[in-house]
Amino acid sequence: MKCPWLLLLVIVTCGCQRQPEGSLMASFVDEYFDALFEWSPSTATSIGFHQYDSRIEDLSASAINRRIERLKQLQSGLMRARSGRLATTEDIDAQILDSQIKAELLDLETLQTWRHNPMNYVGLPGGAVDGLIKRNFAPPAERLRSVISRLKGVPALIDAMKANVQNPPHEFTDLAFRMAHGSVGFFRDTAAMWAKDAAGSDTSLLSEFDAANATAAKSLEDAADWLEKTLLPSSKGSYAIGAGNFSKKLLYEEMVDTPIDRLLAIGEANLERDYNAFIETARKIDSSKSPMAVMKSLSDDHPMEVSLIPDAKRTVEGLIQFINTKDIVTIPSQVRPNITETPPYARSGTFASMDTPGPYEEKATEAFYYVTPPEKDWDAKHKEEHLRAFNPAVMTLITIHEAYPGHYVQFLNAKQFPTKTRKILYCSSNVEGWAHYSEQMMLDEGFGAGDPRMRLAQLEEALLRDARYIVGIQLHTAGWTVEQGAKFFEEKAFQEPANAYEEARRGAYNPTYLYYTLGKLQIYKLRDDYRKAKGASYSLKNFHDEFLKQGGIPIKLIRRILLPDDDGSTL
Incomplete structure (x- = not known):
């Protein structure tokens, strides 16, 4: 399952002192990540810890309950580690890990996406195997043995899905079917072709792969059939997580505590600005x-x-x-x-x-x-x-x-980046906010030479993210249907009907996908405040370099690093 703060590769840092060796906090960090990688071996592989390569996630109900208990133990351990005086870097790490634990407990205990989202199961085998075959971190035959081991765990994952998932939203099951169906082809074609080359002259190794791969592909084929014919007709659950959980999710994952009504007002005002700019730019291209x-x-x-x-x-x-x-x-x-x-x-x-x-x-x-x-x-x-x-x-x-x-x-x-925590964890409002900010910033700095077609495309991309911002809030706190969300994407973000529906459906299973615009707005405010603080010594490149040096931590924490005396709002 995807940890709220975790990506295939991650980034975060502070340009301050390193963690003291042997400190309580340093020991806790190791304990936390050891437990994380035991729980999610494919995550360990993606980060570069290859001692977990031969294992795949166990998503049985008993394993999930053990993970919940382990997280609570880690929560107590973090409290002990924070009981003494911490260096600045340790304090930032502690805040990140505290939020990560709370976010994961919210997901596993309260939202229980493992009971309501079959995508968590059918998307995992392909990613776990692809992570071993696409990068040459070890000899091909060695990686093939790890692939075989993971393939052997796929049937148990599918069994866990069938045992755990109860009355999911129709939108989730429909997408899970598509993912399972696509994964069958990945195993039978892409993985099989790679394995043939990886095995070389070792026919017994290739035979072992063929058997494990056939079983895994058949499990996913059966999963697709079960999703389509058994689960989909009975998938009538609600995707809405509610205002309280939405606020908690945003706080734990992005360190944003802005009330939902103000958050929505900020998003609506930003969409209106971009919408009006889109209209004006379109008229410059062809007023007819x-x-x-x-x-x-x-x-x-x-x-x-x-x-x-x-x-x-x-x-x-x-x-x-x-x-x-x-x-x-x-x-x-x-x-x-x-x-x-x-x-x-x-x-x-x-x-x-x-x-x-x-x-x-x-x-x-x-x-x-x-x-x-x-x-x-x-x-x-x-x-x-x-x-x-x-x-x-x-x-x-x-x-x-x-x-x-x-x-x-x-x-x-x-x-x-100087600490383990900040190398491995990130938050989406930083990472996606930076990428989305870059789109507008590059044009503002002259890329495209003022071509209104380029600006119109940039504004369309901005409106798409603005619509995500609003639709995500409305789907989960105001009773909107996916169809209402799709109509909003068509009318306010100028999306084609098929893409509008896909975007709205994404909001059903990714409630806080407002983080693109949310992060962009936070970065622009930070840049303005940083420029004022630096005065004549300010440069855009220096701001960007300093921002990126901090990694993917919440922008609230980056403000603390770049503007030590600042107590202003992030928005």
Whole structure:
């Protein structure tokens, strides 16, 4: 299951003193992560701790109850570790870990997503195996043995899903079916092809893989059948977590305690500004058409299915040149990410993503910029609507977000952070906020040479995140249906119907996906306050470099580091 603060690779830091060796806090940090990796071996693999590679998660009810008890023990241990005086770095780590434990307990005990979201189960096998095959951190035959071991655990995962999941929302089951169905092809095609090369001349090893892989694929095929024919007809549960849980989730995961009514008002005001700017920019392009028609006309120039990845690759070099020429931010490495299709098991509501090597990965350096193609079984209209979202201007903005200077540049800093906690944990309002902030900032600094088409695309991307901000709150605290959310995406964010529905459905299972706009607004306020504090010595590049040095910690904590005397609001 995905920890609220955890990603395949993570980042966080403080430019202060290191944790004293042998301190209570240092010992607790090791204890916390040892317990985390025992619970989530695939997370350990992604971060670079390969002693867990031969294991896969146990999501049985008994294992989940043991995890809950362990978290409560860790909570008590953290209280003891915090009883003495802590160094600044230790205090920040303690706040992060306290929030992480509370967030996970909220998820497991109160929200119980393990009882209501089958996606947690069917998405895990593909990710656990892909994490072993896509990076060359060990000889292929060694990794193949770990793959075989994980494959043997897939049937138990599917059994746990069937035993645990009760009356999920229809939207969750429908997506889980799609994920399970896609994973079958991943195992039978992608994994099988890799294993054949990895086994080399060892026919007995390949035979062992073939048997385990066939069983795992069959388990996922059976899971897809069960999801479609047994669970889907009876999936009538509510996805809404309620205002109280929404506020707690936001507090524990993002350290944001703004009341929901004020949070909503901030989001609505921001959407109105972006909406009006979108209308004005569309008129500059063609005043004879409606704004929606102008945006649609830009999307007429979109990639074909076969050119989607090549088109994404062509956006990279111009962005790097602009960043270096304009002194936007330091790029710590000249290594480029690999741009390829999103794996089938990871395509639930995602158009693009970045997957970077873990901060403790010593050998494998591959990073993957994933772009999601249309599904093979979609009809022509659905495929067309999906591809229209990748017109040239939007594709460039996606690369800004995912790579330069967005996620990839931020993640290139990960290994330098001084504490274990800050290398491994992050919060979404920082990471997604930085990437979303980068889209507007790059155009404000002159990228695109004032082309109104580029600005219109940037505003469309902003409106998409603004709509997520509002729809997430309304779905979970005000009784909105997914259909109401989809209509909002169409009317206020100018989304095509198919994409609007996917976006709204994502909000059903990702309640706080407001973190894109939330983080962006926090970064802009921090930048303004930092500029005032620095006066004549302020530079944009220095602000960006200092921000990224702090890693993925909540922006509330970054304010404490960059503005030590500040007691202002993050919004």
